[in-house]
Amino acid sequence: MELTPLRYFLRAADRENFTQAAKDLSVSQPALSRAVAGLEKELGRPLFERDGRCVRLTDAGRAFRTKAARIVGLADDARAELVDDGRTGAVRLAVIPTLAPHLLPGLLRDFVAIRSEAEVRVAETVTAECVRKVRAGESDLAVLSNPVPDPALHVERLYEEELLAALPAGHRLADAAARPSLTVNDLQSEPFVLLGEAHCLSDEVLSFCRRSAVQPVVLERTSQLATVKALVAAGHGVSLIPAAAAGEDDGIVYRRLTGDRPTRTVVAAWDPERYVSKLTKAFLDVLRGQRAG
Missing domain, CATH: 3.40.190.10 (Periplasmic binding protein-like II)
Known part of the structure; x- marks a missing residue:
């Protein structure tokens, strides 16, 4: 079983739409559909119920989603751990719009001062999308306010x-x-x-x-x-x-x-089942010393 079809399946499951999932992954919609169909053939079970443009996971799809996410996550984490030198690479941050303009300037300035070779990739979006990005492995960390609508995430109070x-x-x-x-x-x-x-x-x-x-x-x-x-x-x-x-x-x-x-209580949230890089830990240390403004 190859990783690419699993990634396609997981994105389609998140989006409930093959076209949107293909756009997110920068592939054609027919290519994504073929990969998912091949995965269903390999497993011998339909993973999606198709209804026009929308798709919904079947019972088999919901059960497989958890395993597929774990497989892809382990593969990504293994690679991340091997290349993690604590200095280079990127921290992928999701942050809500009511915090971003006031928190980010000081936060990024302080982080760059200690990790000048690193990159911070910021996604400014609403709470539900912040959570989705962290759960999908698209963001390493989210900064938002309580309550965080996903009990599986680790939540740390900031201020x-x-x-x-x-x-x-x-x-x-x-x-x-x-x-x-x-x-x-x-x-x-x-x-x-x-x-x-x-x-x-x-x-x-x-x-x-x-x-x-x-x-x-x-x-x-x-x-x-x-x-x-x-x-x-x-x-x-x-x-x-x-x-x-x-x-x-x-x-x-x-x-x-x-x-x-x-x-409001401002918090950091991340997936405790995923590998947290040395760079992300350094970013968290800087974040813990911040106050918006």
Whole structure:
């Protein structure tokens, strides 16, 4: 059994789409289909149920997926361990968009200072895709916020980050002199501007509000934190923004909440069953000393 068809099978299983899997692997879709069909013939069982462009794993496919991932992982890890000199090569990092702009500049600067020959390949993407990349062996490490939606990953807490209330300038709650303290209850029934549902920050904001018995009116959803801030500045609503992202933004007043303050826990996550290179361990040591901002 060759490794290439196994890699094709695993990517198709992840994507549930042969065309997308072939694109990811930079091969033609017919070549990927032939490789998977050959694997099914060799095993004597169908691995996928085909339904137009979408494919779904059969029971046999789900059982085989675990074994195939282990085989490919062991082969990749064996090679990685043999060539690992701790100085050259690449660290493949997946990081969520609400952390990347504020965490990466200092992190990469400090890492380059101790490993100038190494390369860091960054994939900025949402939580679910960060997890998928680590599980698929496409990323060595992910930096995201808790909870991490995969119990199989090893999760290490890095730091806690406070979320600040972002208010349009001139908003009734923006004047600290007139209202010295601000609680989450003061935001009750205020229209909220949030990131799209794929972003964990929105889950954190809504979970905090629910714990505090506050039901925000979600007025806008967008995919970029910069757009959230622009909409707040334009008076479309209020939001909760990570402290590291709260700068000198025209039209926005940032305020800390008193009492029960909203926070998020920033973590590193990796697959404990995969080989962790010396370079990745060195990167982790630098990461442990970082704070966003």
